[in-house]
Amino acid sequence: MMLMSAAPDFGSMNPLVESLKETGIVEVAQHGWDRQGLIPLWFGEGDLPTPSFITEAAADAMRRGETFYTDQRGILDLRKEIAAYMNRTFDIALDTDRVSLTTGGMSSLAMAMQMILAPGNEVLVVGPIWPNIYSTVEINGGVSTHVSLSLRDDDWHLDMDALFAAVTDKTKAIFVNSPGNPTGWMIEQEQQQQILDFARERGIWIIADEVYHQLVFDRDVAPSFLQIAEDDDRLFVINSFSKSWMMTGWRLGWLTHPAALGPTVAKLVQIVTSGVPQFLHRGAIAAMRDGDQVIADLRARCLKGRDIVFDRLDAWPRISSARPKAAFYAFFTVDGMDDSVDACKQIIDTCNVGLAPGSAFGPSGEGYLRLCYASAPERLTAAMDALEGMLGGPKA
Ligand SMILES: Cc1ncc(COP(=O)(O)O)c(C=O)c1O
Known part of the structure; x- marks a missing residue:
């Protein structure tokens, strides 16, 4: 049997470091990290390796x-x-x-x-x-x-x-x-x-x-x-x-x-x-x-990804968002959601999709979820299919 030992006492440490909080993105990722088949769209990176x-x-x-x-x-x-x-x-x-x-x-x-x-x-x-x-x-x-x-x-x-x-x-x-x-x-x-x-x-x-x-x-x-x-x-x-x-x-x-x-x-x-x-x-x-061609290809892939994601989000009554002109994220509110970390954990448990909680993005981020669409079209379609049951329904 493992005995729980008390946290070691290192005396006084740098208070600036001590006061840094882990971001909600990490908390959510820890919740879903080892789920079989999870579609991870929580981090700011695509699914392609370096050329x-x-x-x-x-x-x-x-x-x-x-x-x-x-x-x-x-x-x-x-x-x-x-x-x-x-x-x-x-x-x-x-x-x-x-x-x-x-x-x-x-x-x-x-x-x-x-x-x-x-x-x-x-x-x-x-x-x-x-x-x-x-x-x-x-x-x-x-x-x-x-x-x-x-x-x-x-x-x-x-x-x-x-x-x-x-x-x-x-x-x-x-x-x-x-x-x-x-x-x-x-x-x-x-x-x-x-x-x-x-x-x-x-x-x-x-x-x-x-x-x-x-x-x-x-x-x-x-x-x-x-x-x-x-x-x-x-x-x-x-x-x-x-x-x-x-x-x-x-x-x-x-x-x-x-x-x-x-x-x-x-x-x-x-x-x-x-x-x-x-x-x-x-x-x-x-x-x-x-x-230059790598960038052009990535941009085309992201544009396609954006439209796959937003064509679905725009049709879901509970979602408000703006189809962005740049970068590779969808950042959207969900009517009735007030705790985005909790919502992301529920989405993992129910849909097996990893999203990032809006509250991680500063004082005005709560109420939003972030999805990174720099991914293969099939993967994004599968993610949106999986999310539809939870996010695609009518307003409460
Ligand atoms: C706005 C912004 N700035 C800077 C970075 C840092 O990028 P990296 O350290 O990977 O070069 C990121 C990564 O997500 C970012 O989104």
């Missing part, structure tokens, strides 16, 4: 012996490739000094916060948003404040007056994720310009999370703050190899920052990861150089 020309480039480099420490900000060949990619994608003129390779969008986010936050500084976050954003603010002693998008007329809207009214003298940064996770909201250039003007006037940073910039259905690419900003504006732009090149497990991203902060980024990389594995750089170079 082989990318994996081969990394494997070849590893076999060649590219297994050493590298430049903290990524080897120059890759930084040149990233700058070239950004310049042709957004029609801008970034220099390699302004880009640093990171261990995923997540570490770009973490470093951006580390560079600017002092205890008590506020970061004004446009939500609903991916939960790690709040945690990254809080672990750095910051305080996240919130302004909410609203869902009306079949789209998500940002009220600029509400945004600016929420800025206080403690606000250090405004955080905008567009195209957005979980909503699929996409900011237009006019609103970006208003935020930039306001931020300049008040000396505030903008952190723009643009990891879904290629996954757009009504144009080639989502507007970027980089298209309107000057080189030395207080702007960080977060990007990632994860989503568009199907490289979530590689942990690769990049951060665009003012050139003068390059050495600071190198210093931070040094003490956390000490850089990205050398051979992975070659995979990333292949993705940037030869990956």
Whole structure:
């Protein structure tokens, strides 16, 4: 028989770490993790592995012996490739000094916060948003404040007056994720310009999370703050190899920052990861150089997935949602549902489908569920068939 031992006492630990809460997505995933046949649509990743020309480039480099420490900000060949990619994608003129390779969008986010936050500084976050954003603010002693998008007329809207009214003298940064996770909201250039003007006037940073910039259905690419900003504006732009090149497990991203902060980024990389594995750089170079078709295919797959999911959601009386123009999520309310974690657990038990609870996405997320539609059409159809019994009925 196993004896339960008391939790070990480690004395006082970092209270900022202790106070971080596990997200509701993890709680739900733990509930359903080992269910036979479960269709998992809860995480932000698709069901396809990385294309082989990318994996081969990394494997070849590893076999060649590219297994050493590298430049903290990524080897120059890759930084040149990233700058070239950004310049042709957004029609801008970034220099390699302004880009640093990171261990995923997540570490770009973490470093951006580390560079600017002092205890008590506020970061004004446009939500609903991916939960790690709040945690990254809080672990750095910051305080996240919130302004909410609203869902009306079949789209998500940002009220600029509400945004600016929420800025206080403690606000250090405004955080905008567009195209957005979980909503699929996409900011237009006019609103970006208003935020930039306001931020300049008040000396505030903008952190723009643009990891879904290629996954757009009504144009080639989502507007970027980089298209309107000057080189030395207080702007960080977060990007990632994860989503568009199907490289979530590689942990690769990049951060665009003012050139003068390059050495600071190198210093931070040094003490956390000490850089990205050398051979992975070659995979990333292949993705940037030869990956345009991969992105086009993924976009077509997501568009199909979106329509499979929304054709069904739109027909179900209890559901309210907006068919997004970008990213790969459906974020919808269910009439009569007030505890989204509980609802997700019930959906696992009844339908064997894994969804993410809206409450994980900040103060305005409760009442919603998120479904990632970056999956095979048959899989999505099977999921919607399974969900219909529980979500497709009449309003109570
Ligand atoms: C809005 C947003 N930003 C950043 C990330 C981080 O991506 P990664 O760390 O895999 O590059 C994600 C991943 O889900 C995301 O949804």
